[in-house]
Amino acid sequence: MKAGLDGVVAAETVLSHSDAQAARLWIRGVPVERAARNLGYEGVVALLWEGFAGEGLAREGIVAEFGAGRQRAFARLDSWLPSATGATPGEATRRCLAALPDDSTPADIVGALAVGVPAIVRRQQGLPPTPPDPALPTTADFLRMVSGKAAAPDLVHALDTYFVVASENGLGPSTLAARVVASTGSSLAASVLAAYCAFEGPLHGGAPGPALTMVDEAQASGDVDAWLDRKLAAGERLIGFGNRAFPNGDPRATLLADAVKQLGDDNARLRFALAFERKALAALERQRPGKTLRPNLEIYAALLLEACGIPRDAFTPTFATTRAIGWLAHAMEQKATGRMLRPTSRYIGPALSD
Template structure:
């Protein structure tokens, strides 16, 4: 059915919420986070500052920031039952997103009566621990306990390897987490708002959001974008390999976006962050190769699909940056969740304040006035 008679498939074009958290303009290639242009916030703030900003509408003072960091550090250790669940999930070879989805339901164990902001801090702190601990278990290693002296991003990298990361790597991850923290009313954010709008609890809302993110049409697949770079191997091969993919009707991963009709502003920010990180503590040859592949892909797409303006999206530089940080492909999406959880919770706070149930209408398209047929006559 068409939109003309009141039906919009997938609620496309329907405004379902007002928010002060983020503004997305796909035509301009603009992303505003709580009033800050993405590039200004992502490259400068710590993840704790960004989270505080989204939850409180302003940046913290030094005293407030120190207190907030300490609270997150205090909540990082997982309850024994959560660790036991992760051990069992690893034995069953569950995917990291499945493990996160299951473990998320236990996030407030022992704190179910806590105030909303306390529960939110527990959730943000422990989602990162779940992802890192489960990665260790999948590698056949014991989970690494959180380091309370490290900030949120640095501690996440520490729990993955046991090594205190360099400042360059911490800044790279901080920028990534800030970049993906919120992005309008996407599927997982909408799921969280729908759940909390029923006056359900924050943990249920975040578990639902994780379930939505797990779907490939939302969470995406940053890994394949980097696979193409590795397949090409050298800048001289970029044009031939990419042209062959286009001739075969393949999609070039990491290019084009449903919302952005120009270059994804998140790709701009993450590209700059990747260059800075690789230059300070990484393989610049890989970065230069990725840049060459990007330039060639954009040029060929303009020729092969004129008028589409298919530009670099967030997946391309997400893959490069997270690979440069030493993360395996299978925890790219869970790491996205580490950042986005803060945004989900901010939307939950807005929805709680709004205090209205989300209840769209549906239109019945089935048959009418059926005659009942007894069982013996069917």
């Protein structure tokens, strides 16, 4: 057994497949590139949830169902938002999910996050929550609820791309947590709460914010090459590079990079990030020859979310808003097996005595 359970098959799934060597990802048989281009966020929800949350699911129906879910979530804000005063966005998001009743539907759970995260952001700014517009697609309404006004189409398109590519990526720690909890017969709401608690760790969904902080530090250093060499010589990790699931490159990173570039070539932040990526890859080759580390989605996710007006400390809750559809799909798939997950361990302690 390898540390980190690398290579251990813990579930059979119809939901996604990745080819690590080819750097490819499919969502229920559809390449992630095509999903982002043709399906959009609600279309991917319909694809993932088909047969689990209904039959014959379609994008238009998911838009309407999620719009109604956001309205119900807004009506419940007073049940938890006041208690989140002074909490970080991550802590407040845990309260948002913990307040969900056990009979919450998948649309209720997604709606709680899609309304709760913007409400948390606005509360931090001393502003009241923005009521949802149920007629809008999720990403357009999410940005409108954050800023209080309609978002530019290019920002909506960028966030929709992010919501697609970040929605599902196989059996990561948070998804495994969702499946384990669901396998015991616990509710979908409990499963997503467990997944979110695993997701908050800086090695998992908590990485986009620190990735942007790293870029800031590099830019402030005045000598990026020397800064990179010092960091790597000290054995420190470059956030945003390397992914155990995609050692030869993350296809989602390419999609997010393209989405960020479409927001404008005059973006000085983006120009620096592109230059930083090239310098970081060269430094990795100098300092760690033979060890291939490709960019993952974290830096471009952070740049995209920043451009959309999402505060840095709300990056992980925003990430969770879209990853929740994957958690729910896995939880529903696990429940359908009727089997509780119960692995075993290998004892390596002191010699056993009589």
